[in-house]
Amino acid sequence: MSTKETKKKKTRQVWLNVLPDNLWLKVDKGVSIWEALEYTDIDITSDCGGMGTCGKCKVKIISAVDPPSAEEEDLLDQDELEQGIRLACRTKINHDMVIYTGEEGEEGDFLKILTTSHVITDMYIPLSQIDPLVDKKLVILPSDIQKDGLSDLDAIKQVLGPKYRDLRAPLTCLRKLTDRLKETAFQGTAILHEQWLVDWQNESKADCGYGLVFDLGTSTVVGKLFSLNDGNEVGVTSCLNSQSRHGADVISRLQYIKDHSRGVARMHQLLVSDLNLLTEHLLKTAGLTKDDIFVAVAAGNTTMQHFLLNLSPIGIAEAPFSPVLTDGLIEKAADLGLKMHEAAMLYTMPMKSGYIGGDLLSVALASGVAEQQDEIILGLDLGTNGELFLGNGKKLLTCSAAAGPALEGAKISSGMIAKAGAIEGVSYGSHRLKYKVIGNIKPRGLCGSGLVDLIAILLHLGVIDDEGLIVPPDKQTVKKLTSKVVKRNGVYDFLIVSAKDSGSGKAVYLTQKDVRALQLAKAAIAAGVETLMDELAIGVSDIDHVYLAGALGNYVDPLSTVRIGLIPQVDPKIIKSLGNAASQGAAMVLLAKKYWRKADQLAHFIQHVELSSRRDFNEHFIGHMYFPKQNAW
């Protein structure tokens, strides 16, 4: 088709038309769809970050379809290949192309309001302890001070008294100060952060202060709006972490910044735009403007906190996993691109190590473990990586167990994140399985809590044996679900829903390999717990409380976690969900200054146990690969 002349040109460009957004991109011939969409707002699902191994970045080619690559032949089924489904990261754009990136019936689920259940209500700060990071003081400047020829700032200092002897103010505030004082007739609200006068507002603003808390999850970012006067949560919003297009887990994101010279800036920008989206949404809901927000506290894993600060976390990618810093920071929000009041401050939680982040410290802070002198607390933050802590105020240990993303549904054949169409819970009754599907629509796949529930029930029914084998139908003792067990590739898989009943038109299976992936993930967590128990020289019966947090910990059925051996064989009654504990710890910091100091003390007190170099961890890991034999139900 191309003439000799066009071939001579250095780079020929072609058009890519992306539906349903109807985006037109002019791209260099030969780049992949993945590369073409990288800097657009189009979100493509991927676990591997464009390496061609996860098979999830599916797009439909509407225009002429080229033959599939070897990876696509492997990762896509025949139906898909025939329909023109290809992998974005494997498909080169060699001619003008039209593609469709949406799923059929896709709902706008990128921004959804979550209602969180606060199981432990005493985690809230009592009204008497409220002492927010930003103070608002009603200040009346008497006319005699005004006459003295004192500077505006000195006048305010004098009224505020000796506590604010060193009061300073940023230029942004000083430039407007004279006008503001006049506007308010020298009676107004001084917004104070430490020894800084941040702003001078109307008198009426004195009793309406607000602050934000951000939980920077690898998969989901949560924003919460708090009233600084009474400590009440005013609103909660969450969205998918937009960095997800560059990989489902932290390691894939680190790979991305290793491969892209401006990768850190890009990750920073994606995260900040998510936070701005959440902020905007929360403010709109509460009828506020960005100038009402003077402070925010962010907690996330060490990699996410680095991205937020536009710092490179690349050291975390390889042993010895060193981050740039672990201290908590107080920075100007505007410097990071966060849309709040121009003088607003952002607090980032202290961290412990490359894999023990501000999120785990927030969970530990919220659990009150450091205040506990006698009882022993086990806390688990179950997300993409599993972090845990064990102990009390006498000795407290923490470790990170590389569980991999199986517990969040990634690396599972029908795995998906917790969005519409995901099976989030499974129960058994009247000889059949009942699936609880997010959004009450036909199921498309399994998210972490659904996966754990399903495997727990199949263990209970003997469909899976304690070694993790899906038992052939003729060998099962309880014959209730044998019709769902089908032989594929020399082993047995469990059919969850047939193609006809599934939301994607494709049958949803729990494969034998999925069970193996879960076994590895839960063994890593269980081995982490056992290693810490050994270090403290305690047994399972010495554990008094188990607190679950994180994306999975929040929703999973505690009974199921015990049944599959993800957590030790404790009495299920002592297991409590902390709700979104990472944001709760950060909220405590927002609402009372003493918790900022406590968070810092906690970071120094807690002892980090590095598992990856320990032989006993490996032994425990292998020892926990099978499922517990006993049936707790």
Place this chain on the structure above:
Amino acid sequence: MSDYEALMEAVLKGDIKTAVAETQKAIDAKDNARGVLDNGLIPAMDEMGDRFSKGAAFVPQMLRAAKTMQECVKLLQPLFAEGDVKSKGKVLIGTVKGDLHDIGKNLVAMMMEGAGFTIIDIGVDVAPDKFLEKVKETNPDIVGMSALLSTTMPAMPETIEALKAAGLRDKVKIMIGGAPVTEKYATQIEADSYASDAGSAVAKAKGLLGIS
């Protein structure tokens, strides 16, 4: 040649007692020690590798089977005449620089040992220089590299480059593996082979050295 079905069954089950008894029975019946190994124990481990690749068997079963085999080999050892058991080849294996994961690598090493290879395991976080030094020292047939983190995979081509620079690249076959590693990556970095799991690693190694 006697029928080793009971022995194979016991090894697959990881039933050390029965496997050892079966081995003893074979010895008492004056079976050739080499035959017990080649027609009983090694085929049992091959079967285990195959089951593992499919997901039908899992890590603890594989470890148990390997342990069972080792116990049986202990009985046979004194009966082997000099040169009776020839090593299938020498394999130098390690986890690459920056990576501390060793369970996968250990499984590969164990399965290869079970299949009759000589294994030199140089541990985890092995820098290219260390690989090079050990290749010079031990003169292996195969160099196996493992990485569990996608971020440490680039240490594989670095190691290959180091071998090239030392003029040793053509003296060895290079195999790679680990969760994020793919066949394509192996081709891209010019490794000789990729194995997706411990079960298939044995077959791939045999293929590389042209043995069945």
